[in-house]
Amino acid sequence: MHVAIIMDGNGRWARRRGLPRSVGHVEGAKAVRATVEAAARASIDTLTLYAFSSANWFRPVAEVDGLMFLFRRYLFSETQRCIEQSIRLNVIGRRDRLGESLLHAIEQSERLTAQGTRMHLRIAVDYSAQQSIIDAASRAGGRDLTPQQFHALLHEVNHSNPTATEVDLLVRTGGERRLSDFLLWECAYAELHFTDCLWPDFDAHQLNSALDDFSKRERRYGAIAESEAEAGADQGRANVLTLASLPHSTPTHQEPST
């Protein structure tokens, strides 16, 4: 199962306590650590966290610098923990605008955790789904591609290694209900879970309630419920289209993994 999280609300968490935004980000980094551990315990295969969007470069320089510092520090402090817990860490997004020391930390963490098999942790930094789609399309160079081939190109442009499956559950904290240019292709059939919880307050309990919510969803991928299809067939009046029966169909989804 692939869970992706838009971590929102660090600034408001700090403001409500009369603290600078930077403190919200520091507390947010602690919530990242707790959530990664909880996700591994919940047997999630892939966890993708939206840490810094390409639009976030427009924030004040001091805030951007503070976030880059936190990413570096996180990579230094968590790499050993990831190795011990068999978590493979991978930073996705553009790399050409990141500082040298962060790039070095990313490469080192990815190399040292490459054998991890328990969970694939992806942290999105300088990430824009729209830009990724544009870059993958230009890499395709006008060739006819299947969705799976395009998906693979997207992973190439984002440095996603190994290739991740599509997102099953997208969580957004902080009360907003939008996608903010995150994994637009990969979320084609994702279930969405929005919570008012501000990111620094997110923990194992919050993750488990999102997973609980997900477990109650019926995923149909555009088809109809199995029970309805059976009832229709019994009465000899069903005209049930399944993706597989469509001419030249190339379903882009995987089977639900839960």
Ligand code: FPP
């Ligand atoms: C959005 O909240 C959050 C971010 C832009 C940064 C996310 C960073 C972290 C969670 C901490 C560090 C991450 C890692 C991986 C170590 P916001 O600042 O926009 O909050 P607001 O909407 O309340 O202002």
